[in-house]
Amino acid sequence: MFRNPEVSRLLAISPHLDDAALSFGAGVAEAAQDGVKVTVYTVFAGTAPPPYSPVAEEMHEVWGLSPEDDAPLYRRKEDAAALGHLGVDHRHGRFLDSIYRRSPDGRWLTDRVVGPTQDERRPGIDPDLVAEIRDDIKSVIEEIDPTLVVTCAAVGGNRDHVTARNAALFAARDKNVPIRLWEDLPYALFGKARAVELPDGFGLGSPDFAPVGAEVRTRKFEAVAKYPSQLGMLDGPERNLFARLEEYSRKTSPQHEYGETTWPVVH
Numbered sequence: 001m002f003r004n005p006e007v008s009r010l011l012a013i014s015p016h017l018d019d020a021a022l023s024f025g026a027g028v029a030e031a032a033q034d035g036v037k038v039t040v041y042t043v044f045a046g047t048a049p050p051p052y053s054p055v056a057e058e059m060h061e062v063w064g065l066s067p068e069d070d071a072p073l074y075r076r077k078e079d080a081a082a083l084g085h086l087g088v089d090h091r092h093g094r095f096l097d098s099i100y101r102r103s104p105d106g107r108w109l110t111d112r113v114v115g116p117t118q119d120e121r122r123p124g125i126d127p128d129l130v131a132e133i134r135d136d137i138k139s140v141i142e143e144i145d146p147t148l149v150v151t152c153a154a155v156g157g158n159r160d161h162v163t164a165r166n167a168a169l170f171a172a173r174d175k176n177v178p179i180r181l182w183e184d185l186p187y188a189l190f191g192k193a194r195a196v197e198l199p200d201g202f203g204l205g206s207p208d209f210a211p212v213g214a215e216v217r218t219r220k221f222e223a224v225a226k227y228p229s230q231l232g233m234l235d236g237p238e239r240n241l242f243a244r245l246e247e248y249s250r251k252t253s254p255q256h257e258y259g260e261t262t263w264p265v266v267h
């Protein structure tokens with residue numbers, strides 16, 4: 001798809017600091033190599049004021065930080081290094097990861113850790129938050145003037161992924177920019193159904209598997225390794241993230257190649 005000369009500026013909307021690299025790192029790296037100007041805007045990259053929820057403090061420790069550390073600041077630095085390695089620009093949104101958010105009644109939104117291997121309880125999606133993110137994405141679109149927007153399909157139903165995806169769908173439609181959705185990794189590796197439910201008025205086209213060469217695949221894996229805070233959860237002896245990414249891709253690919261899957265969005 002990136003050999004398409006009509007794509008000259010690409011805006012990738014990443015829910016968290018690492019999703020674009022994990023799910024679409026090869027896609028953005030290859031686009032950048034082909035001369036496309038690529039910007040990755042990460043929605044939930046904001047720093048939360050303390051106090052933190054018990055889940056957030058637990059996550060900080062899992063990430064190798066102190067409970068009271070400004071983890072998003074640390075993660076933004078990881079992101080800048082990873083995306084720089086892929087040859088693309090980065091922008092960091094102001095929104096707070098769900099582990100830092102409260103419900104309208106003041107309680108913490110998340111009372112347990114939900115990683116890619118766990119099932120999210122039916123996440124309630126906050127329409128006001130979707131609307132705020134949609135406005136910010138529209139400002140980024142006005143500035144960057146992308147010829148294509150790509151974001152996650154929210155395979156696995158993570159609350160932040162669904163929220164960011166819906167905001168991106170609405171913003172791209174408002175701005176009349178075509179949009180594609182990437183398959184969420186590593187969610188898809190852990191047997192998450194590929195079935196995704198889009199808001200009314202949006203549908204998924206046919207999946208498009210885009211193979212890349214070994215050099216681009218290696219660059220993606222090197223970029224993912226630049227998020228050490230996240231690798232403790234995603235990788236390690238039991239998880240073998242990189243081997244599983246390879247294996248999953250070669251199973252998906254008709255030619256047993258490494259690549260990533262995206263879908264066009266139809267109205």
Ligand SMILES: [Zn+2]
Nearest residue numbers: 015016019161
């Ligand atoms: Zn994520």
